[in-house]
Amino acid sequence: MQIIRHSEQTLKTALISKNPVLVSQYEKLDAGEQRLMNEAFQPASDLFGPITLHSPSDWITSHPEAPQDFEQFFSDPYRKTPSPNKRSIYIQSIGSLGNTRIISEEYIKWLTGYCKAYFYGLRVKLLEPVPVSVTRCSFRVNENTHNLQIHAGDILKFLKKKKPEDAFCVVGITMIDLYPRDSWNFVFGQASLTDGVGIFSFARYGSDFYSMHYKGKVKKLKKTSSSDYSIFDNYYIPEITSVLLLRSCKTLTHEIGHIFGLRHCQWLACLMQGSNHLEEADRRPLNLCPICLRKLQCAIGFSTVERYKALVRWIDDESSDTPGATPEHSREDNGNLPKPVEAFKEWKEWIIKCLTVLQK
Helix, strand or coil: CCCCCCCCHHHHHHHHHCCHHHHHHCCCCCCCHHHHHHHHCCCCCCCCCEEEEECCHHHHHCCCCCCCHHHHHHHCCCCCEEEECEEEEEEEEECCCCHHHHHHHHHHHHHHHHHHCCCCEEEEEEEHHHHHHHHCCCCCCCCCCCCEEEHHHHHHHHHHHHCCCCEHHHEEEEECECCCCCCCEEEEEEEEEECEEEEEEEEHHHHCCCCCCCECCCCCCCCCCCCCCHHHHCCCCCCHHHHHHHCCCCHHHHHHHCCCCCCCCCCCCCCCCCCCCCCHHHHHCCCCCCHHHHHHHHHHHCHHHHHHHHHHHHHCCCCCCCCCCCCCCHHHCCCCCCCCHHHHHHHHHHHHHHHHHHCC
């Protein structure tokens, strides 16, 4: 186990910068926001801690990257920023997300509501769900895990064609495993920052994916042609548990963060840390460290207090109903499922601590 602990001055510079213009911007932030963000370089902070590496297979060790401080983020000429005419995040579901239509609809509403709170100030909209066949993507059976997989690059091309005029980005979500190229085993997700599109799979977040009894295994791929998608009919979907919902929210917000130009975080324990495997992803927190929080606030322009309050409301609200978030026909049934937020309770307590600091 290795702890990556930066000096107070290093963290202070990464957050505030030495550029007089950026320092001035920081000093104009609300006093409470400065107080919270300054926790980044407080050694005794119980809100933000150092990164802990557990094995050589962890992301930072196996994927060396140059760290990105706030000044580098701010000065990045290729960074995408929402504009007045492009302030919507669109979510496109591909294939069914739940074992019933109601579960599928509720699950995507939970994700939509979470994104609205996390990227507070932007609109989050749903595109009409589509079956895999509509994407015309390539697919295969993984020779190691024997589950169905769809080609991530093909899905990105499909999403790019469907991108609405007012979209900042379009993200596809699916319960079917992904692969980026024939030589790769799998990928959790893939994005094109230039095109503002991404596709992310939650298939491996079910509790049974790595078990001997995984029900999504396919003995042999039987298809008469590349256009025969019948194998996806009634394909296995894991149960939507609280842990799966938490993992889904974590992945979705991490990857959308990349579309905003946030690179993998190497400063403090943070949502934007990279992860090589599920165990490492589970250790990654839901929250952004102050350095990444300032980056996202710079891109969107939200009030940190209101953002945290929105996240608490999302956790507390038993009803998942978000008016205007779903296609009209989807409300033909009135039954709402209880949102499984047990796994978020610890994070709620953390947010409340942050609000205490912000509102002193």
